[in-house]
Amino acid sequence: MKENLELKKVLDLIETAIRPFPKAAMFELRERGYDSLFEQLISCVVSIRTLDETTIPVSLALFAEARTPEAILKLSSSRLTALLYGSTYPEQKTNTILGIAKAAVEQYEGQLPADYTKLTDLKGVGPKCANLALGVAAGHKAISVDVHVHRVINRWGYVATKQPEQTLKILEQKVPVELWTEINRLLMPFGKHICTGNLPKCSTCPVLPCCEQIGVTKHR
Incomplete structure (x- = not known):
């Protein structure tokens, strides 16, 4: 029994x-200093149907060029897609990430709200990513x-x-x-x-x- x-x-x-194994990707990225709500949400989008072994280097490559909504929007769609290669569905994720960045700039003055409903209202953001970003970046209980x-x-x-x-x-x-x-x-x-x-x-x-x-x- x-x-x-x-x-x-x-x-x-x-x-x-x-303890002997690598940390989950979002927690590893937080330890490396990528701890803003925007960065965590974007990395979670990158991680969808993608192994952590790919999510982390792809996220690092992306953030080496653009870490804020404003910087993301300065990238061309083709450049953003190229940075996302290695993850699954990079073209689809490009559209999602650009949409998140645009909403952050146009609706929230560049700072995503730490609000589950508002995050899941963003196209391509589901409960998993919203809760993970809120928990890791904003310290919310999620x-x-x-x-x-x-x-x-x-x-x-x-x-x-x-x-x-x-x-x-x-x-x-x-x-x-x-x-x-x-x-x-x-x-x-x-x-x-x-x-x-x-x-x-x-x-x-x-x-x-x-x-x-x-x-x-x-x-x-």
Whole structure:
């Protein structure tokens, strides 16, 4: 019989387990000084369907030329697209990023508002990116659910959902507010390197005693 899952205790165990692995991209970029709401939101757009190993260098290359909405708008569409190559759908992301920069300049005097509704009103900005940018850059209590968080939380049996948006809503009800930002910071690298999609490392996982291993048919 599995132990009861105490979330704070589990997150502390995960903190230790992920120490040898790279930080999640947005947190790594914040540590490198790219900590404005605009930079974090743009990097999150870059990260969509893109590995962190690509997101970080692409973001760094972009910010080497333009770190503000005004500077982004001075780039040609073709130059911005070229800077985004390596990430998925660079042309689509070019349009999204230009739209965000234009809104920042024309509607908000160059400073994006730290407001979930206003951020998600921007074309191409979904709940994951809005919450992640608000949590990392603005210090807001926000839960960001990506594919890793969604998979891990369901695998534990902590939730039973089909879509990340459903997972987000339930986590906002179940998780203490002080842990909201920690969810993505810890579970993203945990899901990428330990509780992987295929062949998770269950035999050495510190969460195994209280994980229901839902959906796991083979593991390491």
